[in-house]
Amino acid sequence: MKTLASLQKKAKRNKNQVISIADAADKEVLEAVKRAKSEEMCSFILFGNKQDIRSIAYTIDLDLSSPGIMVEDVKDPAEAAVKAVSQKQADILMKGNVTTKDLLKAVLSEKFGLRTGHVLSHVALFEIPNRDRLLFLTDAAMNIAPTLKEKVEIVNNSVKVAHAIGLNNPKVAALASVEVVNPAMQATIDAAALTQMQKRGQITGCIIDGPLAFDNAISIEAAMHKKIVSEVAGNADMLVVPTIDVGNALYKSFMYFAGAKVAAVISGAKAPIILTSRADSAESKLYSLSLALLSSKTF
Numbered sequence: 001m002k003t004l005a006s007l008q009k010k011a012k013r014n015k016n017q018v019i020s021i022a023d024a025a026d027k028e029v030l031e032a033v034k035r036a037k038s039e040e041m042c043s044f045i046l047f048g049n050k051q052d053i054r055s056i057a058y059t060i061d062l063d064l065s066s067p068g069i070m071v072e073d074v075k076d077p078a079e080a081a082v083k084a085v086s087q088k089q090a091d092i093l094m095k096g097n098v099t100t101k102d103l104l105k106a107v108l109s110e111k112f113g114l115r116t117g118h119v120l121s122h123v124a125l126f127e128i129p130n131r132d133r134l135l136f137l138t139d140a141a142m143n144i145a146p147t148l149k150e151k152v153e154i155v156n157n158s159v160k161v162a163h164a165i166g167l168n169n170p171k172v173a174a175l176a177s178v179e180v181v182n183p184a185m186q187a188t189i190d191a192a193a194l195t196q197m198q199k200r201g202q203i204t205g206c207i208i209d210g211p212l213a214f215d216n217a218i219s220i221e222a223a224m225h226k227k228i229v230s231e232v233a234g235n236a237d238m239l240v241v242p243t244i245d246v247g248n249a250l251y252k253s254f255m256y257f258a259g260a261k262v263a264a265v266i267s268g269a270k271a272p273i274i275l276t277s278r279a280d281s282a283e284s285k286l287y288s289l290s291l292a293l294l295s296s297k298t299f
């Protein structure tokens with residue numbers, strides 16, 4: 001798949017889903033709602049301050065009384081939106097104008113959250129200008145410094161999302177700063193372990209190689225220059241990063257330096273969670289919604 005727009009076309013087949021938005025008082029979020037409604041993609045429950053939501057909706061000509069849109073006036077939109085999903089009034093959760101941390105805390109709540117006993121992790125899918133295919137990145141937003149055990153679950157979550165969009169055996173690069181194992185660099189040891197675990201069938205549904213540095217993960221020339229012989233080097237479909245800081249900086253540099261478009265979800269919870277940066281465009285939020293609709297069958 002080459003473009004995120006093709007996700008949107010596929011996602012339209014899954015029309016009966018309800019999206020619960022944690023604080024919809026945000027122009028880009030409501031613009032995404034308007035576009036999704038005009039394409040009849042799904043229905044929405046908008047949680048937040050009703051008056052604020054109304055004021056913004058008015059400025060973009062979004063009719064809040066149209067069928068398939070409900071507005072709920074609440075003081076704690078993160079908690080209310082998560083509860084709606086855990087009580088099955090909605091199928092998918094979407095981050096609106098709340099911080100990632102506040103939303104994730106509600107998602108992880110013992111009382112009403114969306115935990116499954118597995119690791120929850122962030123999966124981002126980028127369309128990058130001049131690249132011939134989409135690129136997955138995980139985990140740029142939830143797990144701060146995952147252990148090897150957590151990285152295995154992070155890979156599994158991301159591979160599930162890849163399968164949901166029809167990418168059946170993604171090539172996964174386990175990133176580090178260098179492409180050789182250095183016992184002083186934990187990221188290289190974990191990357192080598194992930195590679196061996198895939199070779200021994202402990203991780204399935206993908207091909208992993210690592211450690212790979214960013215250049216030889218995504219550039220054939222860089223891989224050839226370093227004489228790396230591997231199915232993944234230079235051809236990665238997915239980057240697994242050692243820490244949130246590496247992932248988050250890559251996410252934002254793809255967006256700001258390379259002019260990328262993104263679709264992003266949290267995988268591994270009871271339901272898909274749409275989680276982009278608050279600064280991301282309405283288009284990216286719409287693509288994320290498409291990715292969540294496509295993933296929802298696999299959760």
Ligand SMILES: CCCC(=O)SCCNC(=O)CCNC(=O)[C@H](O)C(C)(C)COP(=O)(O)OP(=O)(O)OC[C@H]1O[C@@H](n2cnc3c(N)ncnc32)[C@H](O)[C@@H]1OP(=O)(O)O
Pocket residue numbers: 100101104105108115118119120121140141142143144248251275276277278
């Ligand atoms: C990329 C675009 C968007 C962005 O830029 S986002 C910006 C960067 N992201 C962030 O700031 C969020 C980073 N992560 C965090 O702050 C924290 O890890 C997070 C997710 C809020 C959780 O922290 P706390 O609420 O302090 O929770 P905690 O660590 O004490 O754990 C509470 C219980 O939840 C569990 N938990 C935490 N992370 C989990 C995970 N990934 N999957 C499954 N379970 C998880 C944890 O084991 C604990 O369980 P228990 O209560 O001991 O049974």
